[in-house]
Amino acid sequence: MSGKAEPAFVYEDPVRPWIGARPVRFVAILLAALAIYAICLVYVDFDLERLWSGLPRLAHWAAKAWPPDTAELDILIRRALETVAMAVVGTTLGVLIAAPFCILAAQNITPVSWLHLPARWFLNVLRGIDSFVFALLFVAAVGLGPFAGVLGVGLHSSGTIAKLWSEAIEAVEPGPLEAAAMTGANRLKVISYALLPDVMPTLASIALYVWEFNVRSSTVLGVVGAGGIGQELKNSVDLLSFARLFTIILIILVMVTAIDQISAALRRRLL
Amino acid sequence: MLDDVSFEVAPGEVVALLGASGAGKTTLFRCLTRLAEADDGQIYFGEQAIRGLGGRRLSSARSEAGLIFQQFNLIRRLSALDNVLAGRLGHIPTWRVLLRRFPRTDRQLALAALDRVGMLAFALQRADSLSGGQQQRVAIARALAQQSKFVLADEPVASLDPESARSVLSILRDIARERMIAVLVSLHQVDLALRYADRVIALRAGRMIADHPATSFAEIDHQAIFTA
Numbered sequence: 001m002s003g004k005a006e007p008a009f010v011y012e013d014p015v016r017p018w019i020g021a022r023p024v025r026f027v028a029i030l031l032a033a034l035a036i037y038a039i040c041l042v043y044v045d046f047d048l049e050r051l052w053s054g055l056p057r058l059a060h061w062a063a064k065a066w067p068p069d070t071a072e073l074d075i076l077i078r079r080a081l082e083t084v085a086m087a088v089v090g091t092t093l094g095v096l097i098a099a100p101f102c103i104l105a106a107q108n109i110t111p112v113s114w115l116h117l118p119a120r121w122f123l124n125v126l127r128g129i130d131s132f133v134f135a136l137l138f139v140a141a142v143g144l145g146p147f148a149g150v151l152g153v154g155l156h157s158s159g160t161i162a163k164l165w166s167e168a169i170e171a172v173e174p175g176p177l178e179a180a181a182m183t184g185a186n187r188l189k190v191i192s193y194a195l196l197p198d199v200m201p202t203l204a205s206i207a208l209y210v211w212e213f214n215v216r217s218s219t220v221l222g223v224v225g226a227g228g229i230g231q232e233l234k235n236s237v238d239l240l241s242f243a244r245l246f247t248i249i250l251i252i253l254v255m256v257t258a259i260d261q262i263s264a265a266l267r268r269r270l271l
Numbered sequence: 272m273l274d275d276v277s278f279e280v281a282p283g284e285v286v287a288l289l290g291a292s293g294a295g296k297t298t299l300f301r302c303l304t305r306l307a308e309a310d311d312g313q314i315y316f317g318e319q320a321i322r323g324l325g326g327r328r329l330s331s332a333r334s335e336a337g338l339i340f341q342q343f344n345l346i347r348r349l350s351a352l353d354n355v356l357a358g359r360l361g362h363i364p365t366w367r368v369l370l371r372r373f374p375r376t377d378r379q380l381a382l383a384a385l386d387r388v389g390m391l392a393f394a395l396q397r398a399d400s401l402s403g404g405q406q407q408r409v410a411i412a413r414a415l416a417q418q419s420k421f422v423l424a425d426e427p428v429a430s431l432d433p434e435s436a437r438s439v440l441s442i443l444r445d446i447a448r449e450r451m452i453a454v455l456v457s458l459h460q461v462d463l464a465l466r467y468a469d470r471v472i473a474l475r476a477g478r479m480i481a482d483h484p485a486t487s488f489a490e491i492d493h494q495a496i497f498t499a
Contacts, residue, residue, distance in 0.1 A: 179344035179410075182304060183417055184334025184361020189368045193360060197348045 083228035090153025126159025146227025287468035337414025358416030404435025
């Protein structure tokens with residue numbers, strides 16, 4: 001005897017239909033997805049054969065990249081610091097532009113309620129144009145160098161920062177703001193006295209996060225002549241000096257990792 | 272939602288507003304402060320008619336009433352003292368608010384208000400580190416600092432333990448007497464209403480079904496208010 005008593009009632013497992021309740025729709029969606037994939041693969045010229053024939057060249061370059069060329073290490077490090085500085089100044093510029101816009105774009109505190117959607121659209125335009133594209137324009141307008149990069153980073157991040165800030169502001173509990181307004185305080189008083197103390201840590205954390213992102217995106221701005229380590233990166237590729245390129249990539253990795261850690265540590269202390 | 276609700280609260284009097292959830296207590300409070308608009312009727316703070324006011328005049332009329340909320344609505348990251356000073360926001364110029372420079376008289380007023388509710392020792396403690404009962408006492412101090420002649424308290428003890436609830440209500444009753452403040456407080460516990468209020472008004476489905484001194488409240492009223 002097993003010693004197990006037979007249960008008085010046995011439940012039947014409910015049957016799960018394997019492709020949902022509407023098989024025709026499921027197959028149609030599946031086919032549509034496959035078709036879109038096929039079109040995309042054709043558009044991008046996906047060709048494994050070319051990758052295969054290019055591999056030896058890559059391997060050859062990789063072999064030439066060792067040992068890393070450290071002859072100009074001091075210049076490269078200075079350029080890396082230039083990239084960090086571009087991100088610092090660019091993000092600060094973005095913060096200054098974002099500050100008034102996030103108030104306009106936040107539905108719960110906007111002083112002119114019909115302006116909140118247009119403000120949002122304008123921010124989406126700023127956010128939609130990449131720092132890289134802005135930098136391209138500014139290199140043409142103000143000349144080569146990191147200043148063009150700073151302007152590009154500043155404009156693009158102002159859109160991102162203002163959008164994230166206005167969302168953080170909209171997520172604030174309405175009660176304390178209402179209570180402050182009911183004591184007879186005007187909007188400016190409510191914003192400065194009741195809202196800012198509440199959201200300041202979140203806003204600062206968002207700015208730090210965008211700064212960290214900007215360090216990463218600034219590494220390529222030099223490719224269009226907008227300063228920083230990217231300029232050296234492009235020179236090395238153009239001259240096929242792979243040992244130097246390898247050094248640059250290592251510097252970027254160290255820099256980005258360090259900035260990520262610093263930013264993460266600061267944000268942890270804020271929240 | 273509300274229909275034909277009419278009553279007065281005299282200076283120094285505590286009126287309890289009783290009603291089951293959904294009876295219209297919160298709607299009534301929102302109408303009184305114009306956070307919601309009534310279709311008809313009028314609201315007076317003293318001589319001042321509230322309905323029809325707008326902009327700056329509405330804002331200044333509102334500042335005549337101190338509000339107490341169920342969720343306290345303190346600014347979480349500011350100290351108890353800063354929260355009480357918020358009661359002075361309507362009385363001082365904007366630049367002083369931006370720079371956080373409150374005049375000495377206002378600071379004195381705020382400290383006295385904190386002292387009155389027994390929270391002076393916690394003046395510099397952050398609001399979100401205080402217990403619920405302590406936060407509600409700070410909120411009362413904010414209303415005191417406002418020097419309002421009317422206090423509207425919407426379910427002020429609904430989130431508090433019985434001990435804190437009693438202390439909050441007795442402070443409300445005492446300040447009404449001391450400063451001749453008219454206090455309207457909504458509650459859903461009959462025993463608290465009878466113990467701390469002078470008069471009881473009952474709402475049911477948006478209508479007033481009782482308005483009489485707390486002493487003549489009867490069991491029949493209790494059933495009328497809370498039985499579906």
